Amino acid sequence: MHESNNNGHDKKILVIGLGQIGYSNAEYLRSLGGLRVDGFDISEKAVERAIKDGIIDKKAADFAGYDYYLICISTHQPNDMFTPYQDGIMEVAYRIATEGRQGALVGIDSTIPKGTSRKVLALLNHKMHVVHVPHRYYGPEKKEHGVNQTRVIGGCEPCCMAEGKKFYGQMLGIPLHEVSAIEVAEMTKIVENSYRFLEIAFAEELKMVSESAGIDFDELRKAVNTKWNIKILEAREGIGGHCLPKDTEMFLSVAKNALDSSIVSAAKMVDHKYRFYLSQKPIAPQVELGKAKTEL
Incomplete structure (x- = not known):
């Protein structure tokens, strides 16, 4: 079991997207022990697998009441994996904006084009903090190159970066490489x-x-x-x-x-x-x- 520097037992985490990125994130969160982790995916099959494997507590009925939102959805066209597609990210951001808790942290782990994070922040009207922490994960060597390998982190604003470092760095124990602008993280x-x-x-x-x-x-x-x-x-x-x-x-x-x-x-x-x-x-x-x- 991995160890974090902050148990976060009173905090609620929602992993949005339970494909390869989201599943590995939820699995890592569960390995820390004691964290309250729910999941959401448009695929009921993905949700059922995550519940069956014990990596999430339940499927989120809505996006209300969470302290941390991890966006892990695919960013390719639904019918063409070779073509970028950002509508899903913005749809998730809109739902967080309308249902989410003010002051929560929105962590974007999905691969996104330059400029996306600030669009998300604008949609949220900066009622929440936004960071981008591009995923890094290699399944065959997840002990050495899993979720908790060195990750790049960028924040839209200094307050966003501060909250992101508390969550990813202190609570989850992930080594972080901080960059000066979120656009650097996006690239x-x-x-x-x-x-x-x-x-x-x-x-x-x-x-x-x-x-x-x-x-x-x-x-x-x-x-x-x-x-x-x-x-x-x-x-x-x-x-x-x-x-x-x-x-x-x-x-x-x-x-x-x-x-x-x-x-x-x-x-x-x-x-x-x-x-x-x-x-x-x-x-x-x-x-x-x-x-x-x-x-x-």
């Missing part, structure tokens, strides 16, 4: 995932170039990676998931104000070509286990 996750996209796209490009030149990609990659400051990634099935493709679009929405072209756009084109490249490769014949013939 953090977008830049993290755009940088990761570039790394993977380079590996994909190198694999296509290597195979075209008759060079074994894996052998070349291992050879190059013997240099201490180089780590070329594996090239697999293309860049998928619901984070990297979406977050690079958020980055490009900012980059277009400064640049006519972006290496991120080029990387997305490389990934598209790589997927097509894989689709044109002949599928290796599958040999049923135990029936392969070996010639001596």
Whole structure:
């Protein structure tokens, strides 16, 4: 069990969104012991799973009476995980504004474009405090890289930052890296995932170039990676998931104000070509286990 520096037993927490981000947050909150944690999700299945797994006490009937609101909803189009979508964030903010407790803390863990946090604050009419603490979580290594790894925190106003540090830092025991402006925090996750996209796209490009030149990609990659400051990634099935493709679009929405072209756009084109490249490769014949013939 993790230990926090403030038991917060008299405080109520609402986790809004019980997908990957919200579930992992609620699970961590529960591991601290003694916290009163409710959940909300438009998916009844997600709520039922969270209740069954014992990570929330109950589904919130409304948003009234909570001290802390953790917004953990997906920020992609409902039917297109590659396209950013912010309506859900604003709908949640509106509901908090109309039902929530004045003076409460609203923590946005979801990935959001630059400028979103201040829009939320304006909608709340600054009756509540708003911070952005971009989520960081890697399931296979959640002990080392779970919810309580070092997180970036930004606040809309100094009072927001103070309340955010009390909750995330003191009550939850999460190591925090404080930034001077909430816009820096908003860009953090977008830049993290755009940088990761570039790394993977380079590996994909190198694999296509290597195979075209008759060079074994894996052998070349291992050879190059013997240099201490180089780590070329594996090239697999293309860049998928619901984070990297979406977050690079958020980055490009900012980059277009400064640049006519972006290496991120080029990387997305490389990934598209790589997927097509894989689709044109002949599928290796599958040999049923135990029936392969070996010639001596």
